[in-house]
Amino acid sequence: MNLTATARGTFAIAPTPFHDDGRIDETSIDRMSDFYVESGCTGLTILGMMGEAQKLDADETRLVTERIVRRIGSTIPVVVGVSSPGFAAMRSLARLSMDVGAAGVMIAPPSTLKTDDQIVSYFAQATEAIGSDVPWVLQDFPLALNVVMTPDVIRRIVGASPACVMLKHEDWPGLEKITKLRSFESEGTMRRLSILTGNGGLFLDFEMERGADGAMTGYAFPELLTDVVTLSAEGKKDEAHDLFDAHLPLIRYEQQPGAGLAVRKHVLKLRGVLASDAQRKPATSASPIARKEIAYLLDRVAQKDKRVAQAAGAAKGAVA
Known part of the structure; x- marks a missing residue:
């Protein structure tokens, strides 16, 4: 089930479950993996x-990769993030991931890259390091990585690396970039590339209309992401926007820099997916005030989407 440039739909970004004491929670890993498939x-x-x-240390990275891929890798494709300061570690994890059944890997640029030529050269070397037979995803997230890749640079990377089959598009604002990349394809100056978008889904409704193939991001209700992608692909624009708008306040709240993962894990715990909302230290957590705000938002969203009702009820009980 190797990743290809025709990939579409919703590839959820999964958190790593931990016990309250910081140990990896393997039972929650299994439950979470099944949850994403069922969503x-x-x-x-x-x-x-x-x-x-x-x-994570090397042994923990291996454990998480093997457990998830072996549980659901034959059902849906699993992409493993292999970004690393050095190519040796990147190659090791990439080869392990593919050996246990992953569909591909994802590579982000290091923040030390400053020029277009440096960026293109880095990804050419990364492709050589992991092996040209490994399909990989180019992560474009300048807000977090401080590396700006113009559409022309992405075209150069894709042209030099046939194994690059997908763009994880997280530029912001980035709607025009999607349009430009699709224009390269239509004029024949760049081969077909799957484009899945991130940023917590904040612009997913319009990104789909600009030519994205789906989402590669996280949200405590991945069902929303899958529905918006499906409705948009079917041309049901108003339905897609109506559903998206109902969830937007919670999506926005979950997208807070530095606090977003705490919010997402808290809601996934309320949903029964995770046994604990703990993060590995250094970590943040949702404060009592934040939990009340989350409960309020869940209640509001539940009025429009009944699938949120169970989490809303659990949140009310938790803050009562």
Whole structure:
């Protein structure tokens, strides 16, 4: 089930479950993996920035990768984040991931890259390091990584690396970038590239209309992401926007820099997906005031989307 440039749908970004004491929670890993499949996701991305990959040691990284891929990798494609300061570690995790059944890997640029030529050269070397037979996702997230990739640079990377089959598009504002990349394809100056978008889904409704193939992001209700992607693909614009708008206040709240993962894990705990909303230290957590605000938002969203009612009820009980 190798990743290809025709990939569409919703690839959820998965958090890494921990016990309250910081140990990896393998039972919650299994439950979470099944949850994403049951939510209609067409893929799963693990060990990304919201997966706290940088807080895991090598053995823990291997454990998480093997457990998730072996549980659901034959059902939906799993993409593994392999970004690393050095190519040796990147190659090791990439080869492990593919050996256990991953569909591909995701690579983000290091913040030291400053020029267009440096960026293009880096990804050419990364492709050589992991092996040209490994399909990979280019992560474009300048807000967090401080590396700006113009559409022309992305075109150069894609042209030099046939194994690059997908763009995880997280530029902001980035709607015009999607339009430009699709124009490259239509004029024949860039081959077909799957474009899945991030940023917590904040612009997913319009990104789909600009030519995105779906979402690769996290949200405590991945069902919303899958529905918006499906409705948009079916041309049901108003339905897609109506559903998206109902969830937007909670999406926005979850997108707060530095606090978003705490919010997402808290809601996933309310939903029974995670046993604990703990993060590996250094960490943040949802304060009592924040939990009340989350409960309020869940109640508001539940009035428009009944699938949120269970979490809303649990949130009310937790803050009562």
